Amino acid sequence: MTFRFADLFAGIGGFHAALSHAGGECVYVSEIDAKARRAYSQNWLEGALPGDFKLNGDITKATTSNEGLDTDLPDDIDVLTAGFPCQPFSKSGFQRGMEEIRGTLFWDIARILKDRRPKLILLENVRNLVGPQHKHEWEVIIATLHRLGYKVSSTPTVLSPHLIHPADGGTPQVRDRVFILGTLVQGRVDDPALVPPTLADWQPKAWDPQDWRIDWILDDDREIENLEAYRMSEEQHRWVSFWDSLIQDLPWWKPVNVARAVDGVDRGARRLPGFPLWAEYWRDAYLSLGEEDFADDPPWKRSFILKNIDFYRKNRAVIRPWRTSSDYALLPMSRRKLEWQAQWETSLWDTIMHFRPSGIRAKRATYFPALVAINQTSVIGSRKRVITPHEAARLQGLGRDFSFPSEQRDSDSYRQVGNGVCVGAAWTVLVEHVRRDEELLPPSLGRAILDRADANCNPSRGSVVIPEESETGPTAMSA
Structure with missing residues (x-):
């Protein structure tokens, strides 16, 4: 001692x-x-x-x-x-x-x-x-x-x-x-x-x-007991697939930037905007509106609304069929919003996602957002599942031999x-x-x-x- x-x-x-x-x-x-x-x-x-x-x-x-x-x-x-x-x-x-x-x-x-x-x-x-x-x-x-x-x-x-x-x-x-x-x-x-x-x-x-890779703390899916319990639901899968279809169809609106090129590929060329994407404002009825029409909204919200209207104006040919489709009608209101924080990634399936009241938040799959006691479990797009409690424990530096009581619910383990x-x-x-x-x-x-x-x-x-x-x-x- x-x-x-x-x-x-x-x-x-x-x-x-x-x-x-x-x-x-x-x-x-x-x-x-x-x-x-x-x-x-x-x-x-x-x-x-x-x-x-x-x-x-x-x-x-x-x-x-x-x-x-x-x-x-x-x-x-x-x-x-x-x-x-x-x-x-x-x-x-x-x-x-x-x-x-x-x-x-x-x-x-x-x-x-x-x-x-x-x-x-x-x-x-x-x-x-x-x-x-x-x-x-x-x-x-x-x-x-x-x-x-x-x-x-x-x-x-x-x-x-x-x-x-x-x-x-x-x-x-x-x-x-x-x-x-x-x-x-x-x-x-x-x-x-x-x-x-x-x-x-x-x-x-x-x-x-930026050199982190989330796979370094993840288990092989074949070794995860009760893997199906961690899979995305069919509903979540449908939301992500629908949003990703739009991402794939949007044009290359950013010019080539050699400074951002990695292995000869300009990762910034297809970068989505950093402001929240609010699909409810992607309608022709909003195209004629300006700042004075949203004067009752707080400045931050007014700014986002106007940016979304402009985004729709520039990409209307692609967005309008997506926005008026029957699949869009099935999206809950909180899933009609996308917070793209994944920089130059080109697909939601390559990101880490959170399904939040403010929308779907997507981040690059290099490092995870902070683990929190409330249940906002990270969804790993490439695995089409959430992070498991044991993987979350490793994000806190607890070794692969760390274990939770076998009778304990996952919700308690995530909170701990x-x-x-x-x-x-x-x-x-x-x-x-x-x-x-x-x-x-x-x-x-x-x-x-x-x-x-x-x-x-x-x-x-x-x-x-x-x-x-x-x-x-x-x-x-x-x-």
Whole structure:
């Protein structure tokens, strides 16, 4: 054992994967969701555990006393991690911050820090925590940690796994998250405004995120149990095929651009416009209308409407038969909209898709949008199916040996992954923080982490596997 850590708001174990990778011993886990606790236990807690190990289901009950200081955590904790609830700060919630009860859970972390004094803290939250709406909350969090004796930076550390080289734990997922790291200091604590952010000196391996390929985290369809459960429905297949028929018939409206050419082919030549395509405005009746006819609409909507009318005007010969067909009449209103974010791709079947209330959103099949707790499962056009829970877990850097309880519903597994911490991102910021503050940390803790990092060991245990024929990097990204 090199160091001991406590894992709060633990989810299914993203922080555990990163710290155990360096030889850390987990002595305390707190997770309120019983199903997530089962998944965590199944993957991380089987076998021998330290005698003072505790598994907690509600951290608020572990930090309550007359003085609000005592906790039931074991003594001598070196590292404390916490992916404290993000809903109070997330754009998908009401953004009530610390006014919402879940936002106050940060104070449970603060009580534990005051009582147990771990040498290093690693917290994680959504990017929106450092947005303008939550400036006050951010300042309160940093000021509190500083008052408790931790060297922290008031400059946010934000990282997404798709920016990290696959050999270092990167995965093909755009997932900006804020990491708050602090080192316990004896004596005077530096002003947070003067402390550089954790990644200030980070020099990642050269890596172009456009080189990601989603197939590197996908299973062979022949090896997926109950594959039919993940297939697109007949209705979804019909929607995509119908929209794709229009995409194939539209003219080459962009001039050849040599600068965008790849292998002699101009990928931008058939690029769809970036504004949302709203087929309801593709009618002859709208061709004579102008800006004044939509004066009651907000400016952003008016702009999109006018662009769609102009798009229809320029491509009427192709669009009109498509728009007046019987297949169009079968499209639900939310499927009469297409958000094309796939740049120079030429078919929906080559993209990653989401079926959203705002329409069908299509992105290039290089890296996935951020996994979220709500069920907006990515549809892989080339596979004509959704990503499976196990593939989603690998996007979070959890290895191919990670498993969910056999009785668990897929909806619960997707939600747990969406709430999780990406292993490679957590590991990257942890290593860089330890490099910066090594002289302030116990030698056993600092060297355990840096020795592992210097050995170029990947914390994600083979979550990304690059085929041998690829020239992008090593063939297997394993620990």
